[in-house]
Amino acid sequence: MPLIDLIGYAAGFLILISIIPQILKSWRTKSAKDLSLSRYIIYITGVLLWLIYGIVLVNGPMILINSINLVLASSVLYLIIKYGKSSKKKKN
Amino acid sequence: MPLIDLIGYAAGFLILISIIPQILKSWRTKSAKDLSLSRYIIYITGVLLWLIYGIVLVNGPMILINSINLVLASSVLYLIIKYGKSSKKKKN
Numbered sequence: 190m191p192l193i194d195l196i197g198y199a200a201g202f203l204i205l206i207s208i209i210p211q212i213l214k215s216w217r218t219k220s221a222k223d224l225s226l227s228r229y230i231i232y233i234t235g236v237l238l239w240l241i242y243g244i245v246l247v248n249g250p251m252i253l254i255n256s257i258n259l260v261l262a263s264s265v266l267y268l269i270i271k272y273g274k275s276s277k278k279k280k281n
Numbered sequence: 282m283p284l285i286d287l288i289g290y291a292a293g294f295l296i297l298i299s300i301i302p303q304i305l306k307s308w309r310t311k312s313a314k315d316l317s318l319s320r321y322i323i324y325i326t327g328v329l330l331w332l333i334y335g336i337v338l339v340n341g342p343m344i345l346i347n348s349i350n351l352v353l354a355s356s357v358l359y360l361i362i363k364y365g366k367s368s369k370k371k372k373n
Contacts, residue, residue: 197334203327210319223315223365227302235295242289273315
């Protein structure tokens with residue numbers, strides 16, 4: 190594989206897995222109040238649209254990567270909903 | 282523009298701007314202890330590699346998007362370094 194393609198794949202791989210330390214941290218500390226809920230709602234909407242784009246184009250790698258991304262990002266969203274609310278109760 | 286291309290662009294745009302609410306939240310609350318430092322170090326490394334990939338391929342949109350992404354992600358990294366340390370002092 191040419192070096193430049195390797196750089197491209199490494200970039201995609203790092204960006205994809207980068208969310209895992211956040212999942213582990215929020216899960217371990219059971220705290221997510223500093224994480225932005227809007228950030229993950231917008232992000233997941235984007236990934237979902239990208240997945241639809243991949244499905245319409247019948248692009249295998251795009252479908253695979255965005256499906257994994259969707260699961261990972263949804264995990265953070267779940268942790269924010271579960272552990273991020275405590276400090277926001279006053280806003281209601 | 283065909284609808285499918287519009288979906289692709291909308292996906293990229295949402296993913297790119299999704300980090301902004303996190304910057305605003307961390308900046309306003311002056312708290313970032315729940316954010317994973319490793320997550321942003323790995324992410325920024327990936328975006329940097331992707332920028333290099335775009336530069337080598339002389340791909341304008343890729344260079345533009347990854348440059349913006351690099352600035353946005355670096356802002357969060359800066360906020361984590363500035364506001365995320367307080368609860369980690371004990372680890373030293």
